Amino acid sequence: MKFILKNLFRRKLRTLFSVLGVGIGVSIMVALFSISDDLIGQISQAFETQRGDVVVMESTAEELESDVPLYYEGELKHIDGVQVATPMIAALLRTDADFDDRPAILYYGVRGDNPVLKHMKMREGQPISDDDPNGVVFGWRAWEILQEKMGDKAPKVGQPLNLMDVVTSEGFKQVFDHPPNWDEMTDYAKKVWTLKRLVKDLGVHMDAIREETPEAYKLRTGREPPPPRPNDMLGFPVEDDYYVQWLKQRGIDYDPEDPVYAWKMRLDLTTRGVCETGIMLQDTAVWFHIDVAQVIKGKHEHDEVVRQKIDGKWKDVTVHYPSSCTMMVIEVGSTEGELTEAQREELSAQVVNDVNQKLDSLRAIKSADILRRHKEVDFFKQFGLVISLIAALAGAVGILNTMTLTVYERTREIGLLLAVGWSRTRVLTSVLVEGLLLSLIGGLVGVAFGYAEVQAARHWFSMDALSGTLNLTRSWQAVGLAFAIGFLASLYPAIRASMLQPIDALRHE
Helix, strand or coil, X not given: CHHHHHHHHHCHHHHHHHHHHHHHHHHHHHHHHHHHHHHHHHHHHHHHHHCCCEEEEECCCCCCCCCEECCHHHHHHCCCCEEEEEEEEEEEEECCCCCCCCCEEEEEEECCCCHHHHHCEEEEECCCCCCCCCEEEEEHHHHHHHHHHHHHHCCCCXXXXXXXXXXXXXXXXXXXXXXXXXXXXXXXXXXXXXXXXXXXHCCCCHHHHCECCHHHHHHHHCCCCCCCCCECCCCCECCHHHHHHHXXXXXXXXXXXXXXXXXXXXXXXXXXXXXXXXXXXXHCCEEEEHHHHHHHHCCCCEEEEEEEEECCEEEEEEEEECCEECEEEEEECCCCCCCCHHHHHHHHHHHHHHHHHHCCCEEEEXXXXXXXXXXXXXXXXXXXXXXXXXXXXXXXXXXXXXXXXXXXXXXXXXXXXXXXCCCHHHHHHHHHHHHHHHHHHHHHHHHHHHHHHHHHHHHHCCCCCCCCCCCHHHHHHHHHHHHHHHHHHHHHHHHHHHCCCHHHHHCCC
């Protein structure tokens, strides 16, 4: 071993470059697989924590486009093995520029019995509650972005939340693409533009920007409501000053500043808390109660007047839309006590089969199987593997080149060793061990480099979704690959060295 180590350090520069060649290849493998494993793990964990055991969607649609009427909740609860069936909304608020490196704002609508609430850690305030349906919870990263971009207008826990303030904030000018003449616009013009922007372009339903219903007004105040606010020529509610004058012409006194008798927005939202789930996808999201998310997404119970061609003529027809969600989340259980993992798996499969057999318009799938339907995940893994193997191949070529040159330069020395009694097996072993040591050192260096690359990605490229911890499994795989590289790349030079004839080797110049 001393002889082998002496040979390695005799040519320090060549040894260094060989180690770096293997190390860079290994570091790429460690970094790529650590990043892909972290990101896929985050997505998998999100599905596990927010999707229960089984997810039920519309049979002909994918998750975000799915529409499941809430009246199915009762039918699902009567299926054997279903312990909890709760509605959920997952949707996107479209933006013109990235919101924390994403082209949309993800928001959820959940009820108090949703499995995701069990995994929520509150940094501030309280979680979503059925007792406070207008309370909004922000993921901690979304909260940081709001505080940074909105400045003095940023929401505070326990205080009212105005969606219009978010859209009109100077800090969100690029995210929501304010018009060029924004600074010259009047407050009313900004309000109209914002309402139109929310409804026409960002995917918010018209009812989300309307005031409460007359029934809600009467229930809250105990008095007869004034006539509902009329719309302007664009179809949006008129401003307060015009509405007050409009009411006075009808002999009605109305004060929009009166906190008791004035109309309230239908979505009279408050900031309820700031949460942390440990999953960046969820920590950058906004959490609403299901009742509010339904109104924003347009999945609440409501009537809409649509134009339909009947008997060759276009007519206005009132269409009734029932209350719905994008998916139903099911947790399985048994009255006999806690289930083992195998029992839970079996019961989930049974529930999936029963739902698919009994409810034709719905499609059930186990939460764990959802990711398997997305080929992009497999592509991501295979892409990392291909790049890593290419990098490893480059390291192998470096080892092969180094060991071949080493054998060539030491031909006379090898001939002398054979002449004084070294066996061919001993010569072969010494060359092989020398190559293996180079690869092993390169592998360990590569693991350190790979860890440093992941840390750099987290801090310099704002990839906060990465855990930042060393992936030991991938590290051992990388070192094992480096060891295999060293063996295969050293095999030919070792065999060549052991096959030399002593007399010919001693004559080598």
